[in-house]
Amino acid sequence: xxxxxxxxxSLLIFSTLFAISEDKAVEIILSKDYIxxxxxxxxxxxxxxxxxxxxxxxxxxxxxxxxxxxxxxxFLNQLNDRGLPEDFEYSTDIVETLVATSTVSSLNxxxxxxxxxxxxxxxxxxxxxxxxxxxxxxxxxxxxxxxMELIEKYPKTYFPNKALFYYHSHSSxxxxxxxxxxRKKVLPLNPGDDILASIIEGEYNFGMYKELLEDYQLMDAxxxxxxxxxxxANIKLGxxxxxxxxxxxxxxxxLPKKYASVAYEELGNISxxxxxxxxxxxxxxxAVESDSSNRDAIVKLGLAYLxxxxxxxYTLARFYLEMSGLEDYNEEVASTLSYLRRKLxxxxxxxxxxxxxxxxxxGLIFLEYFFKRRRKKQEERIKKES
Numbered sequence: 602x603x604x605x606x607x608x609x610x611s612l613l614i615f616s617t618l619f620a621i622s623e624d625k626a627v628e629i630i631l632s633k634d635y636i637x638x639x640x641x642x643x644x645x646x647x648x649x650x651x652x653x654x655x656x657x658x659x660x661x662x663x664x665x666x667x668x669x670x671x672x673x674x675x676f677l678n679q680l681n682d683r684g685l686p687e688d689f690e691y692s693t694d695i696v697e698t699l700v701a702t703s704t705v706s707s708l709n710x711x712x713x714x715x716x717x718x719x720x721x722x723x724x725x726x727x728x729x730x731x732x733x734x735x736x737x738x739x740x741x742x743x744x745x746x747x748x749m750e751l752i753e754k755y756p757k758t759y760f761p762n763k764a765l766f767y768y769h770s771h772s773s774x775x776x777x778x779x780x781x782x783x784r785k786k787v788l789p790l791n792p793g794d795d796i797l798a799s800i801i802e803g804e805y806n807f808g809m810y811k812e813l814l815e816d817y818q819l820m821d822a823x824x825x826x827x828x829x830x831x832x833x834a835n836i837k838l839g840x841x842x843x844x845x846x847x848x849x850x851x852x853x854x855x856l857p858k859k860y861a862s863v864a865y866e867e868l869g870n871i872s873x874x875x876x877x878x879x880x881x882x883x884x885x886x887x888a889v890e891s892d893s894s895n896r897d898a899i900v901k902l903g904l905a906y907l908x909x910x911x912x913x914x915y916t917l918a919r920f921y922l923e924m925s926g927l928e929d930y931n932e933e934v935a936s937t938l939s940y941l942r943r944k945l946x947x948x949x950x951x952x953x954x955x956x957x958x959x960x961x962x963x964g965l966i967f968l969e970y971f972f973k974r975r976r977k978k979q980e981e982r983i984k985k986e987s
Contacts, residue, residue: 621648623718627755628755629652630719631758631760631761632758632759633763635659636656636659636669639656639657647680647689651690653676654673654677654680654693657676658670658700659696659723662700680693695711699727704730708728711724713746713747718751721751724743725748726760728740728747744764745765745769745775747761748760748761748765757796759793759796766784766802766803767803769803771803780803784800788816794824794827797819798826801816805834810833810834810837813831817830817834825851825852825856828850828851829848829853829863829864831847833863841874848867851864853865859895861891862888865884865885866884866897866898869882869883870901878909882906885902889921899925900925903919903920903922903934904922906918915944919942
């Protein structure tokens with residue numbers, strides 16, 4: 602009996618020593634590649650299993666990939682009625698409600714005054730996702746509040762920084778002053794590329810181009826989106842050559858469509874300024890293909906066709922300028938379309954109406970000649986008969 606008791610106690614001590622801690626769990630949930638880190642966990646303690654369930658549940662809601670949902674319930678079933686530390690149990694309950702019921706139900710389960718750091722990390726991801734998807738201002742404000750609290754204890758973690766910088770640079774309730782204040786706090790900590798990328802995106806939205814380029818220089822291996830932002834900032838600051846080099850070393854096709862469209866449009870502008878109309882047409886077409894709502898690119902494509910040697914240049918120019926829908930708002934578009942329509946009308950007259958009129962006139966002249974000759978013959982016959 603004593604040996605059995607000692608064995609149980611030893612197992613409990615071993616489990617406590619090697620089970621994942623709450624702080625480590627929080628750091629994983631707040632990392633950029635949290636699902637990869639969770640998948641790499643080899644521990645089989647109850648807290649390890651709970652963390653795997655939490656991570657897969659969150660990944661399912663963020664990606665809607667069913668394999669994460671299946672894994673969540675697999676790990677949840679492994680927990681059975683095994684005792685969990687309170688913070689892990691509460692966080693697991695929140696995620697179970699999120700996956701099995703709804704986002705609203707899980708948010709109603711969150712008590713911001715009673716949450717531990719782990720449940721705060723879980724709540725932050727849920728509030729932030731809800732704000733991005735629904736634009737609910739309350740979710741955005743709660744996400745920003747949680748992010749600020751978590752940054753105080755975990756200043757170098759990715760997600761609180763991303764959420765805070767994104768909120769203040771994208772929300773109508775955000776503040777440029779708070780954004781700049783946190784930027785000054787974060788930069789001395791030598792943040793990694795992932796956090797710098799979040800800061801750079803915010804600076805792009807605020808038009809802080811000088812600061813953007815300063816922070817871009819701090820990155821070890823810039824991602825393609827950060828490269829685009831840096832190129833755009835260089836263009837705005839008049840450094841077009843540098844921007845062209847950056848853009849041509851960027852995988853533009855991997856960017857979100859609206860950014861890819863702007864990137865191709867800027868390359869088109871550079872090509873057109875250099876007098877390379879064929880290259881400009883190529884980039885403007887790619888810009889429109891990437892985002893058909895980019896009216897500026899549509900207009901530039903139409904105007905560029907006028908400068909080309911394409912045999913259908915007038916037709917294509919008119920097509921794209923009309924497609925832009927800016928005739929009533931853009932004087933250049935309106936005047937160019939007026940010119941193209943006059944040219945089209947004169948072409949129709951010369952190629953279709955004029956030949957038709959000519960044929961009619963020729964026919965009338967022939968008929969008149971025929972009738973005159975016939976009448977003359979009749980008159981001559983009458984004279985002979987008389």
